[in-house]
Amino acid sequence: MSSSLINIGSIGTVAVLVLVALTLLSIWSWTVIFKKYFLIKEIIKQENIVKRFIRQGGKISDIASYSSQLQYSPTAIFFSKANQSKQLYIEETRTELSKGLTLLASIGANAPFIGLFGTVVGIMNAFSEIGSSGSTNITVIAPGISEALITTAAGLFVAIPAVFAYNIIKNKINDIMLGVEAVLKSLE
Secondary structure, eight states: OOSSSOOGGGSOHHHHHHHHHHHHHHHHHHHHHHHHHHHHHHHHHHHHHHHHHHHTTOOHHHHHHTTTTOTTOHHHHHHHSSSOOHHHHHHHHHHHHTTTHHHHHHHHHHHHHHHHHHHHHHHHHHHHHHHHHOOOOHHHHHHHHHHHHHHHHHHHHHHHHHHHHHHHHHHHHHHHHHHHHHHHHHTO
């Protein structure tokens, strides 16, 4: 018996495909997470600049003139656009900022099931080995069981960060947009 934790040669084709799919989904979700993290960080920084400017008595026309320097601030962008409905702008901006979140939610919801598919196949392989060898010795069933546990863990490893990130990002976007609404209402 091998002293390594996982004997790669004993992992079946289905488990390898499941692990490859989960790896790709993980990369995809982390890409969205990092993009959204840096975007939200910049939006919050620029929104704070705009709020500070308004609190210090700055003019709305000045905000519009600085919109090229505040290209991530929804408030500054609103003032640089002429004759746009406030509510329509807020909804369009919320929709734009939320792009990619459906992907995170889908990965978070489906990755455990993809891992579970690998689990079922691993258990089936373990039972198949029991049937063909007529033995329930640990060396006979271990490869199938380890395959099942690895794919289960991989599915959860992909899903949990995606779900956490989805919830955090969604809440941050809501906070940003509530702040934008408050600033725009205060200037009516």
